[in-house]
Amino acid sequence: MTTSATFQPVLERIAEEMERRPGRGRAADYIPALAAFDPNRFGMAIAEPDGTVYGVGEWRQPFSAQSVTKVFTLALQLAREGDELWEHVGREPSGNPFNSLVQLEYENGIPRNPFINAGALVVTDRLHTRTGDAAGALLDFLRAESGNPELTFDRAVAASETAHGDRNAALAHFMASYGNIDNPVPVLLGQYFRQCSIEASCADLALATGFLARHGVRADGTRLLTRSQAKQVNAVMLTCGTYDAAGEFAYRVGLPGKSGVGGGIIAVVPGRCTLCVWSPGLDERGNSVAGVAALDRFTTLTGLSVF
Numbered sequence: 280m281t282t283s284a285t286f287q288p289v290l291e292r293i294a295e296e297m298e299r300r301p302g303r304g305r306a307a308d309y310i311p312a313l314a315a316f317d318p319n320r321f322g323m324a325i326a327e328p329d330g331t332v333y334g335v336g337e338w339r340q341p342f343s344a345q346s347v348t349k350v351f352t353l354a355l356q357l358a359r360e361g362d363e364l365w366e367h368v369g370r371e372p373s374g375n376p377f378n379s380l381v382q383l384e385y386e387n388g389i390p391r392n393p394f395i396n397a398g399a400l401v402v403t404d405r406l407h408t409r410t411g412d413a414a415g416a417l418l419d420f421l422r423a424e425s426g427n428p429e430l431t432f433d434r435a436v437a438a439s440e441t442a443h444g445d446r447n448a449a450l451a452h453f454m455a456s457y458g459n460i461d462n463p464v465p466v467l468l469g470q471y472f473r474q475c476s477i478e479a480s481c482a483d484l485a486l487a488t489g490f491l492a493r494h495g496v497r498a499d500g501t502r503l504l505t506r507s508q509a510k511q512v513n514a515v516m517l518t519c520g521t522y523d524a525a526g527e528f529a530y531r532v533g534l535p536g537k538s539g540v541g542g543g544i545i546a547v548v549p550g551r552c553t554l555c556v557w558s559p560g561l562d563e564r565g566n567s568v569a570g571v572a573a574l575d576r577f578t579t580l581t582g583l584s585v586f
């Protein structure tokens with residue numbers, strides 16, 4: 280990992296602005312292991328396609344990646360399965376909270392998109408069938424792309440989610456009743472909670488997202504996704520990556536992005552760079568308040584967006 284000057288001044292300016300900004304939201308409390316985080320914590324990293332990384336604040340501090348991981352499992356499974364995957368999960372915004380059950384019955388157990396919990400459960404289930412260890416395949420991928428062999432699961436977070444997992448269990452059982460889940464639900468939930476519990480820093484996640492800025496090419500130069508599939512993943516991030524706030528996120532930030540309730544958000548400027556910002560205080564839709572604000576400032580200050 281190297282650091283140099285190009286993006287550094289803008290990161291420092293954003294961090295300074297965020298420090299002065301009142302109103303940071305609240306850490307997720309439905310997963311007790313995440314509730315204790317101070318909303319004032321903040322880190323941000325930018326990675327260029329060649330692996331150069333810039334950072335500010337707590338950019339090397341590991342945090343709970345949570346739903347940010349849904350981007351990587353989607354990419355891994357899309358690479359394996361191709362378009363058939365879209366017969367089992369849609370690619371339309373849900374307009375509903377990330378853990379909502381309501382659309383599933385009307386839509387015959389096919390979730391709206393891979394970034395709400397129901398859709399991510401379908402993707403992880405299919406990845407597990409093909410790899411025998413979906414969470415392990417994800418961890419291997421993140422370690423390779425970030426260059427950080429120390430990335431690991433946080434057992435306390437996984438246990439905390441398991442103990443409070445009734446809603447995810449309900450989603451999985453309901454989809455299983457439509458034949459859209461292959462593995463036994465307890466096996467799938469174990470994989471999904473491990474996936475969500477991965478601890479990684481802004482630097483790790485900005486680097487791991489690099490394949491989406493490189494149009495599908497991994498850090499080692501091999502191809503994970505076709506150029507067209509990389510475009511598809513970026514498009515689904517733009518339209519669905521921040522749940523029922525995706526319209527507002529596109530309006531303010533103008534980049535493909537994916538949030539998690541650990542307070543992380545990744546974002547992509549195709550061809551140019553990837554970003555990850557972390558601040559644990561969330562808004563009522565489960566997106567980091569300072570994280571969205573920081574990305575909003577980044578695209579405003581640099582003029583870099585997909586529009």
Ligand SMILES: NC(=O)CC[C@H](N)C(=O)O
Pocket residue numbers: 345346347377378396440447475538539540541565
């Ligand atoms: N939005 C999120 O980050 C949700 C992930 C969390 N593990 C859950 O299943 O509820």
